[in-house]
Amino acid sequence: MREPTVYVNGLFMRQSNAKISILDRGFCYGDGLFETIRVNKGKIFCLEKHIERLFDSMPQVLIDLPMTRLELAKVVKETLARNKLKNAIVRLAVTRGNTQSNIQIDYETPPTLVVNIRPFTPLPKAVYKKGIRIMLFQERANLTNGIRQRLKSCNYLSNILLKEISDKKNFMEGVVVDPDFGVTEGTTSNIFIVEKGQLKTPPLSPYVLAGITRQVVIDIARDNKIPFLEGQITKEELLNADEVFITSSGIEIVPVTQVDSNPIANKKPGILTGFIHDEFLKCVEAESKSC
Template sequence: MSDELIIYLDGEYVKESEAKVSVFDHGLLYGDGVFEGIRFYNGRIFKCKEHIDRIFAAAKAIMLEIPMSKEEMKEVLIETCRRNNLKDGYIRLVVTRGRGDLGLSPTKCPKPTVFCIASTITLYPKEMYEKGMPIITAAQRRNKATIVDPQVKSLNYLNNILAKIEANRAGASEALMLNHDGIVAECTGDNIFIVKDGVIYTPPIHVGILDGITRRTIMDLAKEMGIEIYEKEFTLYNVYNADECFLTGTAAEAIAVTQVDGRTIGSGVAGPITKKLLKAFQEYARNNGEPIYE
């Protein structure tokens, strides 16, 4: 296989064709593990510390002991990018419960599996950032935080995938998920924001969402710009009647939503606040982060 990526796997850097995980790994058998999607721009890993802190927090929540320190994990991220000679792209960092038996018990998994992939990434088409995207509301409800907390970025993404299937069948790029009370939560892979009368609103963590790192960055940038922003519960009614709507995520960055369930949002194209925040985010991301090649 030509032009193979170099993958970090349990202490070694191997060709992707040689990067193999056991069929008895509980990450595969039961979705027992955690992961992070991380961007790097201009030779810098964006929000490196925050991503590492979040995967350690998620691992703690599921009583998974990561077999390395945070500093060692940072070096893995950097070295994986270096070995693939990449300056811009996407990292997938995964920690599973490791190899066990066919039973459910994690006590039969003596050693977690850790692997790291660094590659390029395909974003939404450029024109979509101007025209915005149509989305639908999924019938699939977001996991309740009292059952499987969405703050844990676990390998079991079936809840999100079922909603994504609904989006695909409807010909939409994304699906909006509500919680069990009908409150807007998030999309299958992105957090959601709405703008009304110059004020930004985004759902609070407790409604059942991932505490997105891009979400937090956008909130900080909005505050620096003097734009009012609040974490507040809202329903589909508020989304349909918003002046602007946009999604944030590691891959998407910040992208406008211009139609929801057939309702046109605002003017039907990316709004001024969305465009302003996207520009500010991209400038910030390209100039901040953990250096890869220094």
């Protein structure tokens, strides 16, 4: 198997030769941001939207990448071309660079930029036909002074631990239900419900990531005149929904047929969920052809 080519701080190299300093703040503190991007038939889906989100997020965490959006897009495309992959996942990470042994920010230190690509492994088709089980975590959504969940931060410890708990209990995803804000999001996904033909998802907030696939779904709903609402979702609404599905770049649109021990509707993926997934695949295909 061909060894992957990666990009690290201005250089393309074999993955086995790639090195990051042990003083890098991404390693020491999870001090950075990342994007996960889908490649379909050799074309990068929604690359501009991912880069826009990254550039919107960097000022919020006081990281200044000395590169334009266009330059970064060229780096991503060149990394993909060197790997010769048609169906892949791009991971783009920016950290604050090396630390000087304390957490104080050194604005003279250049950031670290890494782009790596791996083959895309799709979920089994049975997942989309039968749906998945998700687990609820009833606790405060992750929020600390200075950082918001809506930033795609390299500090993913909370998500990792919740995902591990749900995995060990044979649930595919874990979703946080905040006592004040209701259903927020999954460890790696956004969530939608369908109530009496209306599509609904939690609004963007400090607790909800502005997912790229989430926005594509919203655009699909509007383009097809599907009733849509961004609004708080209670646990009771979720459990009594006609349909539930989750979204992310890596899994697309996945139907949920059970929440904790509660079946959703008749425990079969819903009609609207299937329609939206079909329309999403058309969007991916159309962008692949137009690139």
